[in-house]
Amino acid sequence: MQIKTVFAGFGGQGVLMMGYSFAQAAMFEGFHVTYLPSYGVEVRGGTANCTVAVSNEEIASPVASQPDYLVVMNNPSLLTFQTRIAPGGAFFLNSSIITGRPKRSDVDIWEVPTAEIAAELGNPRVQNVVMMGAYVKMTRMVSPESYLKSLKSILGSKKKAAMEINRKAFEAGFNHIE
Amino acid sequence: MSDKILIAGNWAIGEAAIRAGCRFYAGYPITPQNELTEYMAENMRRAQGGTFIQAESEIAAVNMVLGASSAGARAMTSSSSPGISLKQEGISALAADELPAVIVNMMRGGPGLGNILPSQGDYFQATRGGGHGDYRTLVLAPASVQELADLTMDAFDLADKYRNPVMILGDGMTGQMMEPVEFGKPRPRRYNEKYILKGAGDGKSKFVRALILDALRMEEHNWKLVRKYRVIEQNEVRFETYKTGNARLIIIAYGIAARIAKGAINRLRDSGMKVGLIRPITLWPFPAQIIRDTAERIDRFLVFEMSTGQMIDDVKLALEGRGHVSFYGRPGGVVPTPAELAKAIIQEYRRVLA
C-alpha cells in the first residue's frame, strides 16, 4: 500500500500543519512517511501545499506523479491540482469557499463546509482540523487516536484549551461525513 | 516503538551535527538552508562549549570554521549554491592546511542568483574541489532525511580521519522534506591532539600554513595530498544498487533524483520492464568500479540529474568507452515526477530491446 495526498490552500489556512499532523500520525502507526512542503516564493501570500506519502514499504519518491487524495481548501488550488489526482482517488473539498466542482466522474468527492462547522464551534481558526476529521474518517489510514496524539504533540502540553477546541473540531469533521 | 521523530532535513543535519560533537557553527542566511542556521542558533549554544555565530558573509563563516578547526573544535558551516561559491577560498585553505571541517551545500537553481528551488547544478564544483588548487573534498550525497542525519555524523568522522573538508551535498528538497529519523550513536572522536593549535605551553611552537613558496616543497605537499586522496578512493566509496540483478537498463542518479528514479523504476517494473538503479552515495570518491563492473553484463545506462548533465562525465570516465550512456536532465529547479522520468526511461528501454 502506498498513498499520496496533496494538502493545498491559502498560506494562512494551515495546510502545512494538516499535512504534518497527518504524516506524524501515520509515523506513530508504524508507516513509512514523507512530508514534502512547497517552499519559498510559492508560500508568500499565495497558495501553499504539501505532499504526504504513506506506505508500509520504503517510499521511493516523495514527489507524487498522481496523488491519490487531494485535500483542497481554496479555489485556485482546486484548479491547480484537479487534473493530477489518480482515477479512483478522492477530493476533500472545503465547500464553504470553493464554488467550483471538479469536472471528473472517476473520483469521489467529499464536501466539508469547514467555515460553518468551525463557526458553530465558535473558533474560525480550526477549519483545517475540521477537514482533517473528515479526511481521517474516510481514508482510514490512521486511527482517530493516533491523529489526536499527533495533534497534541504539535500543540504542546501547555495548551490544554487549544487542544480541547481542536479535539472538538476534529470530532465535528469526523461526524459530519458518513 | 522506536525513537523516530518526524523532522525536516535541515534540522536533521543540525541535530546530527550537535550529537556528533560539532561545537562550532558559523553561517550566513540563504534559502533553502535557513532552517539549519536557525536550528544551530537555537541549539548550538545550549550544547556544552558550543559556539554559534551568524557571520557577516559566507567568506567570514568558512574562515571562522578554519580558525575553530585548527583550535580543535569539530566545526561546520552551511549554505546554498551562491554562498558555497564564496566559501571556496576557505575550503581550499582547509584542504591545504589539512584541517577537518564539514560544509553543507543545499543546492538551489543557478548559475548566478538563480532561484531557491531544488537543483543539482553544483556537482562539478563539489567533486572537483571547487576552489583553486590541486585538492579534493569528500562529497556525500544523501537521498533521505535519515541518510542526511547518518551521513552528517559520518562526515565529522571522515573529516577527522583524513584531516580534510567533507561536503554534504543536498538540495533544497532534501532540506525541506520531513521524514522519520532515528539518530545513530556518535562514535568517540579520534583526532590526534598534535594537530591542534592551543598555544605552545612550555614546548615547541607549531604553525599551520598553506603558503609554500619553494616549488619542490609545494610539489611534495601536492603529492602528499594525492597519496591521501588515493587512500580515500580505496576506502571510502559508497553506493547503493537497486533492482540491478536482472536489469537490462541501469539508471544512475544521486540524492533526491535517485528517489524519483526509484519511483519511476517501480512503475516500470510493474509493467515488466527490467530497469535498475545505481545510486552513488559518495560523489567523490566516485563509485566508478561498480559502474565498470556492471557494464560487463549490461551495456545501457541512463544518467538522470536535476542539472544539464554533470555527473554523466564521471559515468563516462568510469565506463572508459564501454556501454552506451544517455541522459535525462531537468535543471533550474524543476522536479520531475516519477511518471515523467518513467516516460523518458521507456524511450531508452525501447532502444535496448531493439
Added chain:
Amino acid sequence: MKKVFSRPRSLKSTPFHYCAGCGHSIIHRVICEVIDELGIRGITIGVPPAGCAVVAYNYFDVDMLEAPHGRGCAVATGIKRTLPDRVVFSYQGDGDLAAIGTAETFHAANRGENITVIFINNAVYGMTGGQMAPTTLLGQASTTSPPGRNAILDGHPIRMSEILSNLEGTAYIERVAVNSAQNILRAKKAVKKAFQCQIDGAGFNMIEVLSQCPTNWKMNAVDACRWVDEVMSKTFPIGVIKDTVKGRKDAD
C-alpha cells in the same frame, strides 16, 4: 649592565627577510617582548596574513595559523571562541585589513571579539610590489596610482582606527609609529596594553602601526622615518583613539 639587544624568548632566531628599515621587523620584536613580559608565550596563538608578514610564523615562536588574505579577524574569531582562555592576535596589513578584509574586521570589531589586532599601515601593498592601498595618501604615487592618488578617481585614504572606534564593540584602539626610539617605546606600551585588555576580557582592541616601507616608498630608511613624522602622521595622527579601559591599572 643591562643587555639591550638580547633576543626575546618569543622571537625565533631565524633572521628576518624584511627589507632593511622595514617597520615589520621592529613591530615583530615589540610584540615578542610584550608576550615575554606578560608571560603568555605558551597560551598565545597568532594569525599571520597574506602580505609581507606572510611567513611571520618563521619569526614568532608561538602557535600560528595563517589566514587567507583579509580573513584574519574571522580566523581569529574561530580560534578565540573555541579557546576563550588563550590570547589570540591577528597581524594584518592595510590592504589585508582595510580592503579585502574590511567586512571581517568591521564585524569582528562590532561583535566585540576579545582579540588583539596589530594593523600594519604602510600606505601600500608591500608584498605585491607597491600598489595603492586603501591607506595610500592623497598625492602619494604607487604602481597603480602613478601620478599620485587622486581623490576623485581613487577615493580617499581610509582611517580604519577612527571608523572602528565608533563601534560599541571596540574597547581600545591606538595608533602608534615605529620610526624613532621614543615612538617604539610608546608602541610597546600600547601593544602591551592591548594584550592586557584582551587578558582582562575587555573586547576588541587594535593597535595601528604606521610602518615604514622604504622599498615601495622609494626612500632610504632615514627618509622613510622622517616621512612618517612629516607627512604620513598628518593624515593618520598618532595617539589613543579610543580607550574604554582607562580606569584599569596601567599595563606597565
